[in-house]
Amino acid sequence: MKPVFLVLGGTQNSLPVIRKAQELGLRVLVIDPDKNAIAARRANYFEVEDPNCLECVEKIARKYNVVGSMTRNELYVATVCFLNEVLNLPKQGEDIGDSVRDKYVMKQAFKRDGITMPDPFYKIENKGELETVRAKLKKDLLDSPFIVKPSDQRGSIGITKIEKLRGFDKAVAKALKRANNQRVIVEKFIDGEQLGAQGFSIDGELVKCFISRKTSSPTFVSLGHSFPIDLSPEVIWDIEEECAKALRSLGIINGPSTIDINLDKQGKPHIIEIGARAGGTVLPETILAHTGIDLIKASVALASGRKVEFPMPKNVPVAAHKLCFPKSGKIKNIRNYRKLIQHYKPADFKLNINRNMNVIANREYGYVIITGNTGIAEKKCSEFILELRNLIELY
Ligand SMILES: Nc1ncnc2c1ncn2[C@@H]1O[C@H](COP(=O)(O)OP(=O)(O)OP(=O)(O)O)[C@@H](O)[C@H]1O
Ligand SMILES: [Mg+2]
Structure with missing residues (x-):
């Protein structure tokens, strides 16, 4: 029997992982909270479960006797770290779950080890810290703008650059809304x-x-x-x-x-x-x-x-741009883009949308890769994506 490899998360970007694992002679088990996840049809086994429930994932992994696990989803990295340690599977490191999940813990490690990074940095978890950081920023903002962000998100969700104290409360509220662990970081803008x-x-x-x-x-x-x-x-x-x-x-x-x-x-x-x-x-x-x-x-x-x-x-030399939409919506129509392909001759191109599909702002729904010298390929990519977006109608 072929060994079983576990992939946490069954969205579009898991598909290449499944394909490569199968090419390497592995059977793939995917765990995702959504029973309709796209990877469900491609995996050899599929289980509906919250990948952040450590005991649940461990139980499933033991049941299938998995030989290893990985994820492409930032929100599940800590589970993979935990699982690989507890099951003694090939692992990324010893006890790294907390620092890779929480940017504040990560920054504390960087500071301890003298890594060059945005400094000063603060965390806000309660009213007291909010007031302390506000007082510090009064002086700090005279030197440099600051970035306010959730400490455990990805995709630049909930991030704001502030230049004046006036924008501080709004930026903290925005970050807090998106922080799964209710923790906000405020750090110097580089x-x-x-x-x-x-x-x-x-x-x-x-x-x-x-x-x-x-x-x-x-x-x-x-x-x-x-x-x-x-x-x-x-x-x-x-x-x-x-x-x-x-x-x-x-x-x-x-x-x-x-x-x-x-x-x-x-x-x-x-x-x-x-x-x-x-x-x-x-x-x-x-x-x-x-x-x-x-x-x-x-x-x-x-x-x-x-x-x-x-x-x-x-x-x-290559450049790549992803296709995303500035606003969430529903795909009404995708007009023919054959001419676009003929004109730009991309090295690689993917479009992962279809009619009536809901799309979420800033998520990736495809990409284009164009070869050529950096500046030129870069410009072509952004033109390609712009023209492609004009061919896609949203409700
Ligand atoms: N202190 C900073 N100074 C300058 N730029 C910053 C700073 N913090 C964040 N940024 C910019 O914002 C981007 C997103 O920030 P960060 O990586 O912390 O958030 P994220 O949610 O993990 O985003 P992603 O998933 O795209 O990496 C960074 O790649 C960087 O370009
Ligand atoms: Mg980042």
């Missing part, structure tokens, strides 16, 4: 370039670190990435060093990591946060087009106790 890195670690060594330039919306929603990065070898080396230090600080020794970085005006990399998972925003697909390296396959292989082998990397 003015500079937004970068990302996809890391891959094996036995404590950061063996791959793909650095990209990020395109974001004015509300910090990540829209796309481009590779390779046009920075000096010294700056690239500094970024890789800081990423490796930050991963060590959190105890992430195996598997993929998604690292948000801001390069300040002096060219110093600041680590914003790390996700202990392969990134969204079409990152693994873009890295595949850029280098020929399949990070999803490598992640499944490592998490299921198999040997990871990377091909010799190519260096094709």
